[in-house]
Amino acid sequence: MAGQDDFSNIVVPNGNITNGAHSSAPASRSEDLSSWHPRKVTSEFADDLDKVREANDFTNRSVLMLIHALKQGEGIFLVEERRIMSATTI
Amino acid sequence: MGKRTASEANPRADQDDRYQKRQRIQNFQDQKPTPPPVPAAEEVSSARQLQRSLVFEQGAAAALRSGLNLFKKFLDSILYSGREHDLPRKRAILREYLDSQKRNGREGKDTEFLPTFIQAWDYAAETNFEALLSQVTANLALLLKVLSSDSQFQDYGVLLCKTVLQPSIARRLNRSLSAAPTKENVISPVLRLLTEIVSFNEGAQAKSVYARRDFTLEPKILGRNLGLRKESTGDKDLDQRKPGVRNNAVRYLLTHLKYQDELVKTEILSNWNIVRALLDHLHSDPPSLIVEILDVMKNHVFLDKTIQRQIKSRILTERTLSNIAGLYRYQVAEDFISEGQKNPDAAAHEFLVLVCTSPAFGVMLPSNGFYVPANEEDDMDVIMDDSAEFAMDLGFGISDDSDKKRRIRNVILGEFIQSLRPYANILQQELLLAIFQACPELVADYFLRKEAFHYEPKLTSTWIGYSSFLYQTVELPVPPHLGIRRGYRGYPPSISVVIQSVLPQPLNQQVLTKCLNHSSDLVNFFAIRVLIVAFHKLRAILQEFKNAALSRSSKSWEQASKRLVTEFCQRCPQMKTVILAFRRPSFQKGMMREAITRLLRLYYEITPQVALQEKFDVSIPLCNALTKAEQPADAAEDKALRILELEHWAQIARHSPAMRWWQKPKTLQHSPFMTLLKLVATSTSGESYSGIQSLIVSILRDHDMLQTETFPTALDVLIASLGTSYGSSPPPPQVLDFLDDCCARFVKGPIKYFDDLDAMCGRLPRSESTLGPVSPLLMTLVEQWPFKGSETSKENPAEPLAHWLSKFLYLLKLIGEDETLLERVRDSLVTSADKAYQEVLKDSFLWKMAKEKAKDVLKLATGADFSGSERASSSPIPEPPNDATKDASMIDLELPPEEHEKHTGLNRWRKKDIDENIEDGNIGELLLCLCSKHAEIRLQAAINIRQLMAKVEASKNPDFLQLKLLLGEALETAQHTLDNNPLPYVGGVFAARAVNVLTDPTHFLFGKVNKFLMKRPSWTVENLPRYFGRNILANEPEEDNSYHKEVDWLLDYFIDCLRTAEDLEIFRTRNIFERLLSYYSSVTCAISAKEKIVRLLFRAAAVGGSTTLITRCGLLSWIQMRLENNDHRHHLLRQLVSRLYDACDKEKVDEWSSGKAKETVALVEKTKAGRF
Structure with missing residues (x-):
């Protein structure tokens, strides 16, 4: 699954759900939304994501759904805004 | 009698079979040891x-x-x-x-x-x-x-x-x-x-x-063999080497399906027991066999176009679909799947997505998007249209079937999707969404039937799955033409169906408010996101309604848009909740901040009626955002998010009527306008602020400060003159302060500067008509410059300012502003300047290195080509895109609506409650029947109004007291003349529009209209426009900030009521046009009001008012004056000139004007041609 790489830090078994997210370095090159959006979301909601992992209904399959749900927000950004963002994150 | 022995019963068997049976055993046993x-x-x-x-x-x-x-x-x-x-x-x-x-x-x-x-x-x-x-x-x-x-x-x-x-x-x-x-x-x-x-x-x-x-291939036997399953041994190799009867039977059947022609395949597949046996046991088959079955079924049955749809349809029952969907739960040990082989759930998913989303495969039926099927054979849109019209005529509009039993065409799919678990499995979610996209009718059906679907916020993976599913559902695109293949229908779909695609049943105000107030950031964030997509969806649907109304002119689209927005507002959280959330600490940075600001912006953009009710001071967050945007950020993405946030605030500010663009708040160095301008001018990546730039354009549009006729415009020049690219220093603070001050002065009293400009033009030897474009702000610069750069003021060295003025003038000349006037401006600046600056200013139009840089900035920003000439190229001037689209939709001859021949308004009110009648506008329709040209209809209307009054009285609802009063007064006003003359539309339309005001105590005109009704029991219709004109235009509004809303209401009323020559006569005798024309020119007149006044003039021309407007109101000269003042509606005004002259009594007009009118029209048309 494509998104798995982006969220690899949250699927590490028995590891901290967002190990890698905190240490992510600021973007140093031109990045598009799909590369930094997931990273930003995971780092901003790290605590809550840990809580979800502790919920009773959390299974291995839930990981995929969680990644899927977090990735979705990209659709909100309009084309024009994406352009602005990639121009800014150079 | 004793029993027969076996040998007696079957002597042969005794000899042969028994012997043979023993033999076989012997043989069998023999074989092993020997x-x-x-x-x-x-x-x-x-x-x-x-x-x-x-x-x-x-x-x-x-x-x-x-x-x-x-x-x-x-x-x-x-x-x-x-x-x-x-x-x-x-x-x-x-x-x-x-x-x-x-x-x-x-x-x-x-x-x-x-x-x-x-x-x-x-x-x-x-x-x-x-x-x-x-x-x-x-x-x-x-x-x-x-x-x-x-x-x-x-x-x-x-x-x-x-x-x-x-x-x-x-x-x-x-x-x-x-x-x-x-x-x-x-x-x-x-x-x-x-x-x-x-x-x-x-x-x-x-x-x-x-x-x-x-x-x-005996069907019964094959069917039986297909059902002979063998339990898996758990050993993949053994299972593969020794497949059971079912495996062999399945492969045999599949081989037939692969190699037989369509006739044979059809015959085989017509045997229900074979198909059922094949698919019923899918869940217990080994992965490779499942994949093979689905592959053959897909490629050799469903994709085989020679097999009839009917056969495919018979296979794809709800049971079959459930069997296949059961594979989503198929657990497969890893060593059971060979490399490169599909998983059964993926294969099932691929198959289901294929067959459920195209009518060719038998289960999906083409449906009509958001429209409920009217009958079995509703493929004929034309028939539908007629029946709908008929239904509406009878008073039970198709759009209003909320309590009707829900009907869908895709019954099987509707049942099937109820069994999916879109919140737990991504593939099932994808399938459901694909089905929703193919059959939009199922969205509403799904959510209305799914009672157990609770969205109570809880930080669990199920809730997140639900959120993800709802988000995706709302994000689905609006079907083209709302789901009708050949174009829009004449009436809108049911709002109760449409709303389910925007905010589905589980997303109601209560739950969403809970989500926004929840302690978890993630829950807040997901709720905001789903609301954002819901707003996007609402906007897209409203746009579709608008397009439909353009192609199929019908009032019902407008009503439907209103109802949809109302419904939406009832389901989405109140803006108050969002504002409270916005102030919480967790929303102060990053994605959360950006998302909630975006949501607030959408409230303002899409549901301004809700947003503007909240007293929310935009200037503080806007200023904060402006300050933050200028500060360095830790990470690039934070910077990007801040830019977006600023864009959102800028858009909110654009919609907020109370925004003070020109006043400098304490927290900022300059006024918000100048800060925006500086931000755009000094941004290293100019593209990032394109939204802000368009905001600046729209702020300026109201003020005629800078001309927009040339390309690039004077604003582009202003930005370039302040620009800092190529490493030059940022604009000196003196320049910004000076400019800020000049803009504020200009906005406060523009008339003075227009007069200055006229005076300057007057001193020129040539006639005015040959003057090119010029920016009036220059006059303010000329006026204020002496205070900065004259000999007397020595405190603040004005050298940077002089350089900037010189550069600004140089660029203005370059883009084609009037050279003579610019020279005059320069001379005035030189005259009042200190000696130290005179040289700089004198050389304004000479090339300098710094000017070259600014010219490059301008070229880069606008793509203009100045090569080979000191002037901008004379290529056609592109119109600002906003104007063009606005004008395109506005150029409308504003013909008055025709009287409905069937007069459905007479009786429609009888079928509904008073509440519903008010909401649907039926009472207004009835009142308008008093204006009918047929005496009989008018009399019937009077009778019906009395009956309606009785019904209102019987309801004993105090809320309808005013309504009763209104009905009584309208009747009283009309009844004396009813036999001979219709009530003028000026009265009828007022009564109809007053219904909506009176039934909503929060309406911004509630007080004024009530006050009017209390005056006397009947009205002098002729005085209505003047009374309300004076009360609204020249008086304070009832509520703060509602002045422009009141004006808009008044002008809408004027446009709507001007339908006949009688109405025109009222307007003429009460000097309404003259009042409006002078209001148009006043500073208080908003853009929307200006546009409405132009529309009213078009309407007047449409009801035979052209001659009156030209001869009595001097409209031609007025338009000419507006055009000379660079009015932004010049397109419309030019159209209006042609329209007026075409529709007037030319002989009379020419005589009145001694032929001057004709010349004016020709001149305006010539300039128009020249511009395009």
Whole structure:
């Protein structure tokens, strides 16, 4: 699954759900939304994501759904805004 | 009487069967301990050896069985051995052997083949020697497989197939196939043999096999065999080596489906028990078989266009779909899947997505998007349109069927999707969304029936799954034409259906408010996101409604838009909740901040009526955002998010009427306008602030400060003159302060500067008409410059300012502003300047290095080409895109609405409650019947209004007191003249519009209208426009900030009521036009009001008012004056001139103006042509 790489830090078994997210370095090159959006979301909601992992209904399959749900927000950004963002994150 | 002995009952059986049965056991047992004559390990080295081993003699079955074993190993070694070099030899041996097994029959034909096998088969069948029977069959199947693998053996293969399919032998196959279910060893080899025959040489023999279908493909037997499942041993290799009867039967059936033509396939698939048996047990099949079944069904059945849709439809029942969907839960151990092989759930998903989303595959039916099917045969849109019109005429609009039983066309899919779990499984979510997209009618049906769908916020993976599903659902695109193939219908779809696609049932105000107030950031964030997409969806649908209203002019679209927005506002959280959330600490940075600001912006953009009710001061967050945007950020993405946030605030500010653009708040160095300008001018990546730039354009549009006729515009020049690219220093603070001050002064009293400009123009020798464009702000600069750069002011060295002015003038000349005027401006600046600056200013139009840089900035920003000329290229001036789209939709002749011939308004109110009637505008419709040209209708209307009053009174609802008063007064006003003359629309439309005001105590005109009604029991209709004109335009609004809303209401009323010559006469005698024209020119007049006034003038022309407007109101001269003042509605005004002149009494007008009017029109039209 494509998104798995982006969220690899949250699927590490028995590891901290967002190990890698905190240490992510600021973007140093031109990045598009799909590369930094997931990273930003995971780092901003790290605590809550840990809580979800502790919920009773959390299974291995839930990981995929969680990644899927977090990735979705990209659709909100309009084309024009994406352009602005990639121009800014150079 | 004693029982008969067995021998008495069946003496033959006693002798043969029992003996044989024992024999078989003996044989079977014999075989194991006795070593076969030919050792198993022995390799076949010659055809002769095979001949020797494969000899059948009765009583020596064991020898034959050993021979068969040897033969099997030999065939296996051809098929599976890796030793390539041995193959030609082995094939030669086999060929020699097979040649020796041909017996010439009668007339020289090769009718007998492999007699040993056939004899052994006969014997085994007759003696029920099952072990031998299955061994022979298995050997033949294997042999045929070998023969298939090499084209040189093709003839032998054909011969073998023919031999097996001889009726005498084929009959035996049937017997084996129908053996007891436990006899897997008998059934399976036959299925394998038949499979090989069907697939031999690409299905060359398939037809022959089907021709003997009584023996080879008996539906009942096949159905039974398909159901003979074998429990998995858990060992993948063993399961693959020894597949059960079902596996073999499935492969046999699939081979038929692969190689038969459409007629045969149709016949086979028409057997329900076969299809059912095939698909019912899918969940317990091994992964490879599942994938194969779905692959064959897809490619050879569903994608086969020659098979009728009806057949496919019969296969895809709800049960079938559920069986296949059951595979989503298929758990598969990793070692059961070979590399590169699909997982059963993925295969099932692919299959279901295919068949459920296209009408070609039998289960999905084409539906009408958001429209409820009217009847079974509703493909004919035209018929639908008529029936809808009819329905609306009768008063039960199709759009209003919220309590009607929900009808859908895709019943099977509707049932099926209820069983999916879109919140727990991504593939199921994808499937459901694909179905929703293909059949938008199912969205509403799904959510309205899914009662157990609760969205109560809870930080669990199920809730997140739900959120994800709801988000995706709302994000689905709006079907083109709302789901109708050939274009819009004449009426909108039901709002109760549409709203489910925007904010589905689980997303209601209560739950969403809870989500926003929840302690978890993630829950807040997900709720905001879903609300954002909901707003996007609402906007898209409203746009569709708008497009529909343009192509199918009907009032119902407008009403539907209003109802949809109302419904939406009732379901989404109140803006207050969002504002409270926005102030919480967790929303102060990053994604959360950006998201909630975006949401607030959407409230302002899409539901301004809700947003503007909240007293929310935009200037503080805007200023904060402006300050933050200028600060360095830790990470690039934070910077990007801040830019977006600023964009959102800027857009909110644009919609907020109370925004003070020109005043400097304490927290900022400059006014918000100047800060925006500075941000755009100094941004290193200018593209980032394109939204801000368009905001600046729109702020300026109201003020005529900078001309927009040239390309690039004066604003582009201003930005370029302040620019800092190529490493030059940022604009000096003196320049920004000065400019900020000048803008503020200009906005406060623009008239003074326009007068200054006129005076300057007046001093020129040439006539005005030859002057080019010029920016009036220059006059403020001229006026204020002496305070900064004159000899007397020494405090603040004005050198940077002088340089900037020089650069600004240079660029303005470059883009084509009037040279003479610019020179005058320069001269004035020079005259009032200190000596130190005079030189700089004198050289304004001379090339300088700094100016060259600014010119490059301008070129880069606008793409203008200045090469070869000191001026901007004379290429056509592109109009600002906003204006163009606005004008395109506005150029409308504003013809008055025609009186409805059926007068449905008379009785429609009877069918509904008073509340509903108010909401649907039925009471207004009834009141308008008083204005009918037919006396009879007017009389009926009067009677009906009395009845309605009685109904209102009977309801005893105090809320309707004012409504009753209004009805009474309207009647009182109209009834004296009713017999002879209609009530003017000026009165009728007022009454109709007042209904909505009176029933909503929060309406911004509630007080004013009530006050009017309390004055006296009947109205002087002629005075209505003047009364309200004075009360609204010249008086304070009832509520803060509602002035412009009141003006808009008034102008809408004017446009709507001006329908006949009588109405025009009222407008004329009460000088309404004159008042509006002077209001238009005043500073208080908003853009929307200006546009409405122009529309009103068009309407007046449409009802025969052209001559009056030209001769009595001097409209032509007024328009000319507006055009000279660079009015932004110049397109419309020019159109209006043509329209007025076309529609007027030319003779009278020419006489009145001594031919001057004609010249004016020609001049305006000529300039128009010149501009385009």
